[in-house]
Amino acid sequence: QQQVKQSPQSLIVQKGGISIINCAYENTAFDYFPWYQQFPGKGPALLIAIRPDVSEKKEGRFTISFNKSAKQFSLHIMDSQPGDSATYFCAASNAGFQKLVFGTGTRLLVSP
Amino acid sequence: GAVVSQHPSRVICKSGTSVKIECRSLDFQATTMFWYRQFPKQSLMLMATSNEGSKATYEQGVEKDKFLINHASLTLSTLTVTSAHPEDSSFYICSATTVSYEQYFGPGTRLTVT
Numbered sequence: 001q002q003q004v005k006q007s008p009q010s011l012i013v014q015k016g017g018i019s020i021i022n023c024a025y026e027n028t029a030f031d032y033f034p035w036y037q038q039f040p041g042k043g044p045a046l047l048i049a050i051r052p053d054v055s056e057k058k059e060g061r062f063t064i065s066f067n068k069s070a071k072q073f074s075l076h077i078m079d080s081q082p083g084d085s086a087t088y089f090c091a092a093s094n095a096g097f098q099k100l101v102f103g104t105g106t107r108l109l110v111s112p
Numbered sequence: 113g114a115v116v117s118q119h120p121s122r123v124i125c126k127s128g129t130s131v132k133i134e135c136r137s138l139d140f141q142a143t144t145m146f147w148y149r150q151f152p153k154q155s156l157m158l159m160a161t162s163n164e165g166s167k168a169t170y171e172q173g174v175e176k177d178k179f180l181i182n183h184a185s186l187t188l189s190t191l192t193v194t195s196a197h198p199e200d201s202s203f204y205i206c207s208a209t210t211v212s213y214e215q216y217f218g219p220g221t222r223l224t225v226t
Contacts (some may be wrong), residue, residue, distance in 0.1 A: 043207075092211070102155045
């Protein structure tokens, strides 16, 4: 019940295209859903996060869509660029406990 | 966003020695810090939760006597890998939470035990 399932495992998108990564969770107590971007040899960087009181959040080219009834959330990267090539992790937590449960990661490659 | 630093970024040590890794929140106070371990091409594995002024809470399967955690102030937590062995070689990453529960990660420390 603590798992967060992430798909796909890897993704290749052409420059300018839309990258979509999906996550699903079981624990209905989760109330914070961040996405992290990680480059090789670096720590994860907080990209964007959402709480269940909204269904969508947009920051620049990055959008989180959240479906509370389906217990799913996704990251959309618009106008994908080669510099977006990285590993993306979704995560979930309960604010009271703060511990993040991570997805397994998606390796995104944006081809020039 | 908030900034978390780690030191050192890379360390090589001989088997049997101990290594200390520092994690600092540079522009905010963090009552809670976390320590993770990450193997190549894998997700982050939480090792322990560190609260300022109290003992760390370790995840199941993590040896607390081997991975000593100290959280002496609101901006500093340390992880000491005691009697390190080659199987402890890994990428260690810390994180710190803000008052709004956002979790920011450090740049990581690559530990190699020879």
